[in-house]
Amino acid sequence: MEGDRxxxxxxxxxxxxxxxxxxxxxxxxxxxxxxIVSENRLELPFFILxxxxxxxxxxxxxxxxxxxxxxxxxxxxxxxxxxxxSRRAELTHLCSTAKVVVIEQDFDSLSQSRHLDLPQPxxxxxxxxxxxxxxxxxxxxxxxxxxxxxAFVTKAIMARLQYREDDRIGVFLPLSFDYGLYQIFYxxxxxxxxxxxxxxxxxxxLPRILARHxxxxxxxxxxxxxxxxxMQSWRPVELPKLRLLSNTGDHLPLPHxxxxxxxxxxxxxxxxxxxxxxxxxxIMLPEEIDAHEHSVGRPLDxxxxxxxxAEGARLPPGEIGEFIVxxxxxxxxxxxxxxxxxxxxxxxxxxxRLLITGDYxxxxxxxxxxxxxxxxxxxxxxxxxxxPVEIEEAACRSPExxxxxxxxxxxxxxxxxxxxxxxxxxxxxxxxxxxxxxxxERAKIPDRxxxxxxxxxxxxxKVDRKALRALLTSEASA
Amino acid sequence: xxxxxRLLTLLRPFLRLLPPDxxxxxxxxxxxxxxxxxxxxxxxMALEQEFGVTIPDEKITVESFSTPAHVLELVK
Numbered sequence: 001m002e003g004d005r006x007x008x009x010x011x012x013x014x015x016x017x018x019x020x021x022x023x024x025x026x027x028x029x030x031x032x033x034x035x036i037v038s039e040n041r042l043e044l045p046f047f048i049l050x051x052x053x054x055x056x057x058x059x060x061x062x063x064x065x066x067x068x069x070x071x072x073x074x075x076x077x078x079x080x081x082x083x084x085x086s087r088r089a090e091l092t093h094l095c096s097t098a099k100v101v102v103i104e105q106d107f108d109s110l111s112q113s114r115h116l117d118l119p120q121p122x123x124x125x126x127x128x129x130x131x132x133x134x135x136x137x138x139x140x141x142x143x144x145x146x147x148x149x150x151a152f153v154t155k156a157i158m159a160r161l162q163y164r165e166d167d168r169i170g171v172f173l174p175l176s177f178d179y180g181l182y183q184i185f186y187x188x189x190x191x192x193x194x195x196x197x198x199x200x201x202x203x204x205x206l207p208r209i210l211a212r213h214x215x216x217x218x219x220x221x222x223x224x225x226x227x228x229x230x231m232q233s234w235r236p237v238e239l240p241k242l243r244l245l246s247n248t249g250d251h252l253p254l255p256h257x258x259x260x261x262x263x264x265x266x267x268x269x270x271x272x273x274x275x276x277x278x279x280x281x282x283i284m285l286p287e288e289i290d291a292h293e294h295s296v297g298r299p300l301d302x303x304x305x306x307x308x309x310a311e312g313a314r315l316p317p318g319e320i321g322e323f324i325v326x327x328x329x330x331x332x333x334x335x336x337x338x339x340x341x342x343x344x345x346x347x348x349x350x351x352x353r354l355l356i357t358g359d360y361x362x363x364x365x366x367x368x369x370x371x372x373x374x375x376x377x378x379x380x381x382x383x384x385x386x387x388p389v390e391i392e393e394a395a396c397r398s399p400e401x402x403x404x405x406x407x408x409x410x411x412x413x414x415x416x417x418x419x420x421x422x423x424x425x426x427x428x429x430x431x432x433x434x435x436x437x438x439x440x441e442r443a444k445i446p447d448r449x450x451x452x453x454x455x456x457x458x459x460x461x462k463v464d465r466k467a468l469r470a471l472l473t474s475e476a477s478a
Numbered sequence: 479x480x481x482x483x484r485l486l487t488l489l490r491p492f493l494r495l496l497p498p499d500x501x502x503x504x505x506x507x508x509x510x511x512x513x514x515x516x517x518x519x520x521x522x523m524a525l526e527q528e529f530g531v532t533i534p535d536e537k538i539t540v541e542s543f544s545t546p547a548h549v550l551e552l553v554k
Binding site: 198199200201202203204205206208223226227230231234235428429430431433434437442445 | 494495496497498500509510512514515516518519520522523535538539540542543
């Protein structure tokens with residue numbers, strides 16, 4: 001559903017088959033890559049499912065992707081087909097040898113393609129999906145997920161969240177974000193209806209949209225829920241149907257959980273923790289929150305998570321180490337990046353892969369995970385993952401900037417950029433931010449700029465992010 | 479002060495990507511200048527206070543916060 005337009009599952013199945021035939025006519029073959037750059041819209045799930053149906057590897061990119069990121073992704077994955085919205089038609093000249101489909105122009109004719117015999121699905125271990133996130137160097141990296149990964153994790157997540165056939169899911173997360181995308185699979189598995197909303201709808205009108213469409217299931221990120229809390233406290237809308245809220249992307253602060261419980265007594269809240277590389281690590285059930293307030297829940301059934309010491313030893317309950325994840329949801333690695341893959345995935349004899357998360361925490365005696373800190377090399381901010389290096393490099397493109405160090409202030413949920421200048425005069429914050437906006441996606445624009453005379457450095461001259469964090473801590477206690 | 483200039487003064491602090499000395503035309507793309515959906519809630523509250531009005535729910539749409547001209551429609 002989108003606005004007044006809707007399709008039944010039967011209509012959707014026919015549409016997907018027709019579109020899949022259309023993709024075949026465009027010579028999309030099993031294993032070919034199909035890139036999609038689009039805002040959320042009704043056609044998007046059909047294109048995604050059609051690409052999967054012909055055995056192609058699909059990837060949904062942010063509709064706000066910069067030209068430089070897009071170009072790098074095209075070069076890496078050599079797509080057969082690129083599906084664009086007309087508002088991003090300017091990307092066409094960067095599409096190399098790929099065929100280009102413009103959704104508004106081509107959807108109708110493609111969806112009336114004559115029916116062709118579609119290829120038999122390849123094995124479950126075949127690559128299905130690439131999710132592009134920032135690698136540790138700031139280069140976009142495609143997380144590879146197989147049909148088996150997706151099938152396993154979809155069932156495991158539904159075992160906890162238990163969507164029902166009579167549910168109505170409201171998706172206001174971009175489908176380029178994996179938890180937005182997976183709502184399509186949850187709807188297919190459970191028969192729930194799916195409302196394809198857009199991120200802009202998660203502002204002041206969200207409560208009324210939820211009421212009007214009788215949404216029962218709302219997947220979100222902390223900023224979406226912060227907005228919902230604000231609106232419901234200020235000018236509440238009756239939302240008796242809303243029964244399930246699930247949070248991902250970032251930690252949902254406990255005070256927000258308590259406020260949501262108060263404002264929406266009918267709704268159950270599921271805090272979750274995950275990484276794209278395995279989609280989901282743990283989910284907390286609503287009835288577990290009170291006894292485990294500071295946990296991110298238990299690992300999915302059929303998976304295992306433990307904390308490991310720097311020496312590689314499995315730590316006993318309560319001790320803090322790096323989280324290691326084991327299970328059929330652990331993905332295949334990064335697309336054409338064996339070195340990064342080796343850093344984050346550990347191959348066991350027999351071919352099983354473990355995920356080395358880069359996140360630190362402990363597992364308690366009851367099996368609940370307690371999150372402590374992310375590694376210094378990756379920042380997760382408002383649901384987006386980024387490398388501090390790419391933000392620092394972007395800042396240094398301005399001639400006035402001598403050096404840059406980026407960290408996240410977890411306490412205040414702010415992305416902070418420390419800068420030193422080449423000139424005595426320090427550029428205004430908005431000037432720096434506007435320059436950054438030329439090369440960085442919106443989510444990566446810092447919330448705060450802090451000028452320093454000198455940037456702290458480690459013994460081998462790298463930016464000392466621990467020292468930067470200490471600066472924020474001393475500021476908070478001052 | 480005209481409603482238009484009061485509005486533009488009110489808007490500026492919400493636009494993190496707008497340099498203080500840059501012009502803010504009535505058809506500027508507020509999303510590009512840094513207004514996100516969470517901030518548009520704060521903006522809505524600030525509008526009601528500044529203009530002493532209660533903006534009816536049905537007047538607010540996704541487009542309401544796209545440009546200064548659209549925002550002005552809310553308080554007219």
